[in-house]
Amino acid sequence: MLQTRLLVAIRHTRIASFARQPRAIFAHQTTTHVQWQSYAVRVIDRKKETDISTYPPDLIRNFSIIAHIDHGKSTLADRLLELTGVISKTGKNKQVLDKLKVERERGITVKAQSASMFYEYNGKKYLMNLIDTPGHVDFSYEVSRSLAACQGTILLVDAAQGIQAQTVANFYLAFGEGLAVVPMLNKVDLPTAEPERAAQQIEGTFEIDASKILHMSAKTGLGVDAVLPSVIENMPPPLGSIDQPFKALLFDTWYDKYVGVVCLMAIKDGSIKKGDRIVSTHSKQKYEVTEVGIMHPEPSPTTSLQVGQVGYITCNMKSVSEAHVGDTFYRDKHPVEALPGFVPAKSMVFAGVFPIDADEFARLDESIQKLTLNDSSVSVHKETSAALGQGWRLGFLGTLHMDVFRQRLEEEYDASILITAPTVPYQIKYRDGTTRFIRTPADFPDIHTMQDNVESTMEPFVLATMIFPERYLGQMLELCTLHRGEIQNHVYIDEARVLLKCRLPMAEIVSDFFDKLKSKSQGFASFDYEESGYEASDLVKMEVLLNNEAVDALASVMHRSTSVVAGRDMAKRLREVIRRQLFDIIIQTAANGKIVARETVKQLRKNVTAKCYGGDITRKMKLLNKQKEGKKRMKKFGKVELPQEAFLTVMTKSE
């Protein structure tokens, strides 16, 4: 199952670090300290507004921490917050900035948060703004927008694991933004730590001087004292002038049920305070500022925000859709030149989402709306399936993003949903010169259109970066080839570790590539990717027919070369999960209309309780009602009942 697959993928990483650092796993245990819900209460019984106008750019550092998953980013953030007294040193602070349940459970950061700290160094008091970033490849979009609010970043590397694929990806993101990158080594107290080797890797791969690299253990606090001084000395202060008209970059936004839309902004010039009127460059819409403040780590009002500072602004914005991330804000009647802004988040994976119980549609609709308020990177379109009824086609940044969304829907909104197989955005080029994106297999042209009107079918590719011990090189090359990958190059980042670059169809990444990568490398390979354009590809639509009727929700698009094996596999596994009914069920899979496999679920011949007397009545009725409940969760297609597992068979492949 896909969900399991992703969990397993994350667990692999966890196990790897567990093996090397038995106690590290406790860093991910869930404790709830801070909830957004408490926000309104705090705002209402507001304390006095803090005056931070005494911090000119010289005394400000805006920085982030970037790291591969599990390299200790959130733990370091906890220590810095403790060190500066933002949170008390109870020894219980675990991932304070990871506020979502799913983040704490999985030890990942999904939604970036930030926190301001006051720190005295060499007799001067500094305002240090830590802008947290997500660690997973799916959320690199969030990383880049967080980086736009920083001048520098700590590149945190696990001294035992060395640099990993996300370290590389994040480094280049930061480097591309022109940020000062300060590498630091974490977990140096581990018996397996090899700080010299990790430093060599950093020097060799990123060409940065690692001779004075900071060694620390965020977990024990060893060496953490030197982190902020290093940030102050090695990262530039923000640019800009207090005398210029107000200019700010909106880099993050969320919806709070009590105060509405909250905007996180980096002030590039001038200053802003409550009562000011500001204008969005994007929409030209005017707003009156109702509150400004810093995240400490809870929203704490300040008298003003000024050049170089990073903080939140509330201004009676009704909907998150008004808060266009990357937008430049200016003071009313004092327009400024807009900042470059961001390329909007692009959906890389689409999946159909349907309520298990059709009566739940309205409630689920509301839940999805609420959840997307705070995650505008999810694209939402209504979709109707003949098999599953009314639902949505949702676009995600990646499969982890999709799975996190599903988990949040289920846990935070108690939703019971069915997700169809994820599909990547294919392109169809028509002979008349038009191009169409395929969000769902249902959009795929039929055979006649393919023959008469389609010039070519295109599929999206990614450029993947993998880092692993050299002994796995053979298997990794084989894996890439098996997944239609084209090896670009491989280089040694030290005497024992290889960095492999490979161009792969994105569709391969959303199925089971990551899983296999982890299992074939025993968890040692790390992986990251970036988009790499489209290429013509011989695509087919794989359909599943039940008693000669195509089931739209089970359709998928795939490369012709994989269609025969996949078609047989799918039919076989559907036969395993479809229960016998009172008639034969013929399962067929067809690639572009041509049957590739056929299986039969034989008619149910006997289903009757053998013995039923007085004492059996209660039990029999209980059983009947349980079976009726189970049947309710089945999706009916014609007369054929499909259990939910049927939809998962399309998502995964057997070994």
Add this chain to the structure above:
Amino acid sequence: MVPFSLYVHWPYCTFLCRFCAFSKARVPAKGVEHERITSALLKELRTSLAPHKDKVLQSIYFGGGTPSLAQPRNIAQIIEAANSLVPLASDAEITLESNPTSAEVGKMRDFKQAGVTRYSIGIQTLDDRTLARMGRLHTGAEGLAAVDRARALFPGKVSFDMIFGFEGQTLDQWQKELETVLKHADNHISVYQLTVEPGTPLFRDRNAQRVVLPSGDLSAQMYESAVEMCTAKGFRHYEVANYAVPGSESMHNMGYWQGRQWVGIGPSAHSRFIDPSSNQRISSVRLPDIQRWAQHCEKFGHGTAKSTVISDEDAKQEAVVFGLRMLDGITDRRFAGISGGQSLKDYLHMDRVQQYVDDGYLLWNSADAKLAPTERGLEVIDSILIDIVP
């Protein structure tokens, strides 16, 4: 007069069968305390039957356990006590279950004198190895002999149980067994598929894969053979597991499937009746432990462990679920008696009923408003029920 039934649970057995999920205990080393058990049964009987004096007893069923281990005079006491509280109908059916072991066969005449009118013998199988493996202390030949003897004493009123689907059994073996027992059959036969009930030794054996039972398709063929062969001999397949020469159906068991009221006495016995004081449908069960049950009877006059009210909705569901275990099905009249006037047509998912009628699984006679399964429908009735019952 409202027909009423009594079930009497005799909890002891000389041997415990590996498939049996009924409440039972091996006869203790110092022997059964016959007087104590009988007196507890009588106490419970008086307490339980007293509110139903206005009814008429259509049937009494001695089940177990092994009621043929009871003393015939104790059986007589129970029948008399019941009759003195709720009068027995003139044609009342009084069944006693028996094992074919010689000791019990010897008591047959005494049981007849005690008032028993119908005899039900657990042959189960003719295969001696299977009998031994299942923990039964008799042979197939003894089973047949017991039937023959019972027929002499209870002509036209003898039934026996057969089980199919034992480990290693082939279709051919089963058909041969059936052919043999049918030669000895009286007017009634019960045929069950071996059911693996949770908590039984057989259940543990199967889960540990020490025992592999016939596949679903093979057991379906065995079931179908039974229907074919019994029907060919003039028996009617009146309920899933029961065959009778018309007129010889078990009245007592029909009561369960037709939603009749009954009171059960003895450890773990179930009851279903309408409480005359509250007019509520009650389902109750007695304590399963023999000692505790007896103590409660002595102290409180009954050993009831739990009593629940059955809602009208549940009662309607039960009426259909159990009614459709019979080839005669359920009539609107009988259903209306339970539903408070609602018709089957208004209660069931009739569109689905119609589909099953069209496909040959159900019969719906709108003239006399009767719903019944076809022979083919009966074999898969559990699949149909979850579809048509709301």
